[in-house]
Amino acid sequence: xxxxxxxxxxxxxxxSGAGVIVKALQDQGVEVIFGYPGGAVxxxxxxxxxxxxxxxxxxxHEQAAVHAAEGYARSTGKIGVVLVTSGPGATNxxxxxxxxxxxxxxxxxxxxxxxxxxxxxxxxxxxxTTGITRACTKHNYLVKQSDELSDVMxxxxxxxxNGRPGPVVVDLPKDILFADAPYFAPKDVRPCAYQPxxxxxTTKIEQAAELLAKAQRPIIYGGGGLINSGPEACKLLQExxxxxxxxxxLTLMGLGAFPASNPNFLGMLGMHxxxxxxxxxxxxxxMLNIGARFDDRVTGRIDAFSPHATKxxxxxxxxxxxxNVLADIPILGDAGRVLAIMIDYWKKKKLSPRADSLKLWWSxxxxxxxxxxxxxxxxxxxIKPQFAIKRLFEKTQxxxxxISTEVGQHQMWAAQYFGFDKPNRWMTSGGLGTMGYGxxxxxxxxxxxxxxxxxxxxxxxxxLMNMQEFSTIIQYRLPVKVFIINNQxxxxxxxxxxxxxxxxxSQSYTxxxxxxxxxxxxxxGTGMVAETVDDLDEVIDRMISSETFFIAxxxxxxxxxxxxxxxxGAAHNEMILSAKDTENSxxxxxxxxxx
Amino acid sequence: MSSQKPxxxxxxxxxxxxxxxPGVLARVxxxxxxxxxxxxxxxVSEIDSVKRYSRITIVTSGTDMVIExxxxxxxxxxxxxxxxxxxxxxxxxxxELALVKVVNAGESRxxxxxxxxxxxxxxxxSTLNSFVFELTGSPKKLNAFIELMxxxxxxxxxxxxxxxxxxxxxxxxxxNKT
Numbered sequence: 001x002x003x004x005x006x007x008x009x010x011x012x013x014x015x016s017g018a019g020v021i022v023k024a025l026q027d028q029g030v031e032v033i034f035g036y037p038g039g040a041v042x043x044x045x046x047x048x049x050x051x052x053x054x055x056x057x058x059x060x061h062e063q064a065a066v067h068a069a070e071g072y073a074r075s076t077g078k079i080g081v082v083l084v085t086s087g088p089g090a091t092n093x094x095x096x097x098x099x100x101x102x103x104x105x106x107x108x109x110x111x112x113x114x115x116x117x118x119x120x121x122x123x124x125x126x127x128x129t130t131g132i133t134r135a136c137t138k139h140n141y142l143v144k145q146s147d148e149l150s151d152v153m154x155x156x157x158x159x160x161x162n163g164r165p166g167p168v169v170v171d172l173p174k175d176i177l178f179a180d181a182p183y184f185a186p187k188d189v190r191p192c193a194y195q196p197x198x199x200x201x202t203t204k205i206e207q208a209a210e211l212l213a214k215a216q217r218p219i220i221y222g223g224g225g226l227i228n229s230g231p232e233a234c235k236l237l238q239e240x241x242x243x244x245x246x247x248x249x250l251t252l253m254g255l256g257a258f259p260a261s262n263p264n265f266l267g268m269l270g271m272h273x274x275x276x277x278x279x280x281x282x283x284x285x286x287m288l289n290i291g292a293r294f295d296d297r298v299t300g301r302i303d304a305f306s307p308h309a310t311k312x313x314x315x316x317x318x319x320x321x322x323x324n325v326l327a328d329i330p331i332l333g334d335a336g337r338v339l340a341i342m343i344d345y346w347k348k349k350k351l352s353p354r355a356d357s358l359k360l361w362w363s364x365x366x367x368x369x370x371x372x373x374x375x376x377x378x379x380x381x382x383i384k385p386q387f388a389i390k391r392l393f394e395k396t397q398x399x400x401x402x403i404s405t406e407v408g409q410h411q412m413w414a415a416q417y418f419g420f421d422k423p424n425r426w427m428t429s430g431g432l433g434t435m436g437y438g439x440x441x442x443x444x445x446x447x448x449x450x451x452x453x454x455x456x457x458x459x460x461x462x463x464l465m466n467m468q469e470f471s472t473i474i475q476y477r478l479p480v481k482v483f484i485i486n487n488q489x490x491x492x493x494x495x496x497x498x499x500x501x502x503x504x505x506s507q508s509y510t511x512x513x514x515x516x517x518x519x520x521x522x523x524x525g526t527g528m529v530a531e532t533v534d535d536l537d538e539v540i541d542r543m544i545s546s547e548t549f550f551i552a553x554x555x556x557x558x559x560x561x562x563x564x565x566x567x568x569g570a571a572h573n574e575m576i577l578s579a580k581d582t583e584n585s586x587x588x589x590x591x592x593x594x595x
Numbered sequence: 596m597s598s599q600k601p602x603x604x605x606x607x608x609x610x611x612x613x614x615x616x617p618g619v620l621a622r623v624x625x626x627x628x629x630x631x632x633x634x635x636x637x638x639v640s641e642i643d644s645v646k647r648y649s650r651i652t653i654v655t656s657g658t659d660m661v662i663e664x665x666x667x668x669x670x671x672x673x674x675x676x677x678x679x680x681x682x683x684x685x686x687x688x689x690x691e692l693a694l695v696k697v698v699n700a701g702e703s704r705x706x707x708x709x710x711x712x713x714x715x716x717x718x719x720x721s722t723l724n725s726f727v728f729e730l731t732g733s734p735k736k737l738n739a740f741i742e743l744m745x746x747x748x749x750x751x752x753x754x755x756x757x758x759x760x761x762x763x764x765x766x767x768x769x770x771n772k773t
Contacts, residue, residue, distance in 0.1 A: 130618060134625055139673040142617070159673055193614065194673045319667035322660055 009190075011182030017146050018047040018177040021110065022054065024153035027186055030081050031055060032072060032447055034065040038085025039125060040112025043177035057447055057476060060468040062089050064440035066096020066167075067466070070105045071444030074427045075402055077230055079106040079160050080444065086112040087125030090171075091132065095434060097167045098136040102431025103253060104228055106165035108156050109137075115175035116144055129171045138166030139194075143173065146181035154189045163196030164317035165228055196316060200333025205341045208288070208312045208329045209351060215286035216357035217364075218246045221269065224253030224430070225291015225315060225335045227423045233336030234258065234423045237290065240343055244353045247365055249277035251292045252415055253430040260419030266365065267374075270298040271566050272412040275373035275575055280365055281306050282572035289313045291335040294324040295431070296594070304571035314338045373564045373577055374416055381532040385410065385485045385556040388536060389417040389457065392483060395540050399453040402445045404428065406438040406462030409491035409562045414457040436465030439482065443469055446478040453481070453544060460486040461510045470523040473549045481543050482551045484516060487558045495561045500568070500587050516553040525549030568594045606635070606656045607682040608689060608759045609666065610767070614674040615641045615649040623651060626668050632657060636691075636734075638756035648676070654757050679767050686762045692755040693737045698725045699748025707747045714740045 015023060021044060025033070032055045037045045048056055059065040062084045069080025080100075084093050090111040100107045114123040130142045139159050141152045152170055160168045212218055220241060226233050234257045241248050241264045248258045249269040258265055267274035269281055278300075281287070287309040292298065294313075299305040302324060313320075313327035314335055321330045331338055345351075378387040389410075403418055404427035405411040411428060420426050427445055429437035442456040456463075463484055473480050485491075493508040517527035525548055530539040536554070543552045564577045569591020576585050613619045620639055627634050636654040641647065655665060662680070669678045681687040695716070697707050704724075711718060711728050714736065720727035730740055734757060744750050761767055 131621070134618070134622060135629055144617075163671065192673070193676045194671075196671075317667075317671065319664060319671060321667070322663055326660070 009184060009188055011150075012185050012188070013183050014180055015183050016043070016047070016177065017149055017172070017179050017181045018043040020146075020149045020181045020183050021153060021172070021177070022047045022051055023183055024150055025054060025081065026051075028079070028154070028157045030079070032057060033081045033083050034059055034068040034072070034444065035083030036060075036062050036065060036085065036089060038089050038112060040086035040114060040174045041083060041089075041110075041172070041177070043174065044083065044110070044112075044172070056083075057443075057472065059440065059472050061466065062092035063095050063436070064443070064466050064469045064472070066093050066100065066107065066109065067434070067437050067440035068444030068447070068469075069107050069109075070096065070100050070103070070437075071404060071427045071441030072448045073105050073107060073444075074227075074441070075424050075445040076448045077424060079108055079157055082107060082109040084109065084111055085125065086114055086129070087127045089125075090127055090129040090169075094132060094136055095432075097133055097169065099429055099432040099434045099437060100167040101136050101138065103429065104165050104224060105167070106160040107167035108160050109167060109169045111169055111171050113142070113171045113173040116173045117175070119173065129169065133169045136167070137169045138164075140169035140171065142171045143176050146176050146179035149176065149181045150184045151190050154184075154186050155192050158192060159194055163194070164225075164320070197332050198316070198334040198337055200314065200331045200338040200341060202341060204329055204331050205338055206345050208331065209342050209345045209349070211286055211310060211312065211329065212244065212246075212288060213346075213351040213353060216354060217280075217283060217285040217361045218244070218288065218353070218358075219280050219284040219286075220246050220248045220288045220290065221251075221281065221292055222248060222254045222257050222290045223251040223292025226254055226257035229291065229335040231423055233291075233334075233339060236336055236339040236343060238262070240339060240346075243343070243346065245358055246288075246353070247280055247362070249273070249280065251295070251298055251430070252428060254292060255415060255426045256420035256423040259421040261421055268415050270295075271300070272416065272562055272564065273566075274416075275371050275564055275577060276365055276368040278566065278572040278575055279368045283364070284309045287311045289315075289327075290339065291315060293320045296324070299324065300566045300574075301569055301571045306572070371577065373575075378533065381534070383530060383533050383536055383554060383556045385413050385487065385554075385560050386417055387533070388483075388485060388530075388554045388556060389413050391536055392455070392457070392540055393418045395537070396453060396455070396544060399544070400449070400451075401425065402427065402442075402449060402452055402454045404438040404441040404445060404454070404456045406456070406458045406465075407433045407435045408459045408462060408493075409487075409495065409560075410457055410459045410462075410485035412492075412562045413485070418457070435462040439463060439466050439480070440469050442480045442482075443473055443478055446480050447476070454479075455481040455483050458482055458484045459491060460484055460488060460513055461490045463516075464510075467519070470520070470525065470549065474524040477548070479546065479548055479550075481546070481549075483543070484551065484553050485556055486513075486516075486553050487556050487560065488513060489558060491560075492562070498561065499582060500592055516551045520549065520551040523549070525551065527551035527553060529553045529555065531555050567591060604656045604658060605662070605682075606654065607662050607680055608687065608757060609653045609655065609669070610679045610681055610759060611651040611653065611669055612676040613649050613651060613672075614676070615647045616674055619649070619674045620651070622672050622674070623653070623669065626672070627655070627665070630664075630668075632661065632665060636756040638758050652756070652758050679761075681759050681761055684761060684767075687759050688762060689733055689757050689759040690731055691734050691737055691757050693730050693741065694719075694753050695728045695730065695741060695744050696725060696751040697728070697744045697748045698750075700724050703747040707744060710740070710743050710747075716740065
């Protein structure tokens with residue numbers, strides 16, 4: 001690419017193209033690949049056959065390969081690696097790649113391609129993979145010369161992990177896999193133009209610290225950037241919250257970055273966030289955003305968002321700053337590094353928060369907390385979905401537990417009622433909202449943490465979207481648990497139809513559901529149904545103690561809606577707390593048009 | 596606190612130094628198309644055959660926030676080395692090339708030649724009832740010329756797009772990034 005280094009580099013060895021790829025994967029510390037073979041990648045699979053220290057997990061669909069790699073990456077902080085064939089292999093991966101792009105998950109996806117001399121001829125299983133994936137990857141490569149293969153491989157890993165992480169595709173024509181290729185070790189690779197800033201501007205960080213020390217109604221709003229920055233960044237956030245006494249709220253992607261059990265934690269914010277978190281965001285005077293991107297699910301109506309606040313925005317991605325909301329103090333850098341500098345400065349200058357006003361602020365926040373916005377009544381025999389998740393949470397606290405979710409009501413209830421005290425324990429599709437994400441993500445998580453308790457909190461509709469992976473789960477003896485909140489509806493669709501479309505439930509009933517227990521058994525797993533609240537604890541206990549793949553089919557109250565909620569197009573201070581409130585809250589015409 | 600001025604669209608000329616590799620232009624264009632930003636003019640050509648750098652000049656318009664987004668999005672593309680907003684950085688020169696064919700006869704033909712002379716356009720092709728003029732200048736000058744010519748007969752126009760460079764002795768857009 002940059003042909004600027006005129007230094008003659010000596011390759012460490014000469015291999016086949018496929019050999020170079022496997023060597024590069026090993027030198028990058030890759031342990032697991034999620035993939036599916038096909039004609040164009042056979043030479044690479046042949047090379048894998050001869051290699052002992054790369055584990056390949058054979059998925060049943062390429063979309064699931066990417067989600068599994070996402071689960072692996074999200075739960076370990078490492079890069080997830082995917083290997084798929086040309087044409088349909090690559091196009092099937094597109095949803096997963098888009099998901100990883102939206103949620104900033106580092107993925108390297110190797111795609112097969114027809115040989116270079118056939119590119120552009122509509123050859124069998126040919127697709128313009130770099131063309132198709134340009135918009136859904138952080139970067140992609142088509143390798144047309146075998147001598148640039150090892151540089152591209154190493155650069156792909158560098159680009160995927162550095163700056164704002166994301167998916168990178170390397171498209172590999174079949175003849176390149178056979179060709180002789182020089183191998184350069186990671187230390188010998190060509191320089192890369194992509195050099196994201198990590199440290200942040202010290203002057204701005206100091207200015208931010210001074211501003212926070214003067215704040216009367218401060219709030220810390222953290223996001224997925226903290227998780228991506230690593231456990232150290234999350235510890236620093238905790239330290240900063242402790243020395244300042246500031247309240248903290250987290251986005252869906254940020255859950256676990258700050259302990260849910262910490263008294264300073266206000267819960268998740270946004271559309272289904274807590275009343276106290278959203279009102280604190282609305283009324284704060286200084287907002288410290290660390291690694292979150294002012295997503296529309298978080299801000300609500302943008303022109304009414306946090307009207308009184310001076311906003312500090314720390315982000316590693318310059319294009320996330322001033323995109324939706326103008327930042328008064330923009331700080332371009334890594335969340336952890338910036339926090340470290342800020343804490344140092346705070347201590348060195350002996351800054352302290354304004355105790356008197358902070359006390360008033362907390363009493364105001366506590367007046368919102370007493371509303372108990374997540375309160376529900378479990379009366380009668382029918383299981384409330386919230387109760388099911390609450391019990392699951394309570395019963396798994398003595399275990400190292402990892403939770404993934406599908407997308408919909410169950411996802412929001414999981415975010416509300418399952419508390420995370422550690423980062424990397426929560427795998428969910430936030431940005432893209434991909435139904436079918438949770439099962440393969442749980443699979444990838446379980447591969448990374450074989451002894452941990454990994455549970456996919458699912459919905460009855462979502463689980464059908466990638467259930468072919470039951471087969472993968474059985475093949476690799478992954479003791480994944482699937483906890484289906486079964487209300488026989490696409491619950492969130494039904495809820496929006498109830499709110500905004502006169503309860504005309506167009507196509508949102510999930511007709512003809514399978515018997516999930518027999519389904520699990522047919523693959524070689526087990527399962528149990530909880531029909532009433534009396535069954536719930538036993539089913540959860542049996543699931544947790546099961547050493548194999550297990551489906552818990554939790555039959556919950558069908559018409560339950562997910563609250564609290566900021567209706568579409570409304571502001572943070574216009575939350576509805578329960579179904580009763582919906583009568584007085586009419587969604588605006590602009591809100592109706594929003595998703 | 597924020598200087599949230601009611602923003603109106605403003606025209607910006609942005610220069611981008613990129614690796615000359617397949618797909619780089621598609622990345623830049625895709626970034627505009629995917630987000631609904633408009634490109635008024637775009638030129639691209641290799642400027643360093645050893646390092647294989649190309650320079651792209653993009654003329655676009657948008658609010659300050661949109662322009663800032665565009666620059667940040669361009670900057671994070673992997674093959675992009677540098678992004679310069681020539682409109683913001685101080686005075687800059689913009690030039691464009693146009694070839695204008697005008698088909699006419701009699702008085703109009705003489706008038707066309709006279710105007711071409713005023714604009715310092717060169718006739719590079721001629722038949723008994725047509726001229727092709729070559730003209731360089733600012734986009735505004737080209738617009739004026741084309742408007743006058745179109746009043747003097749049937750015209751066919753092709754324009755090369757804007758190339759731009761900052762005034763003064765400062766050297767920009769060399770690759771200092773790596």
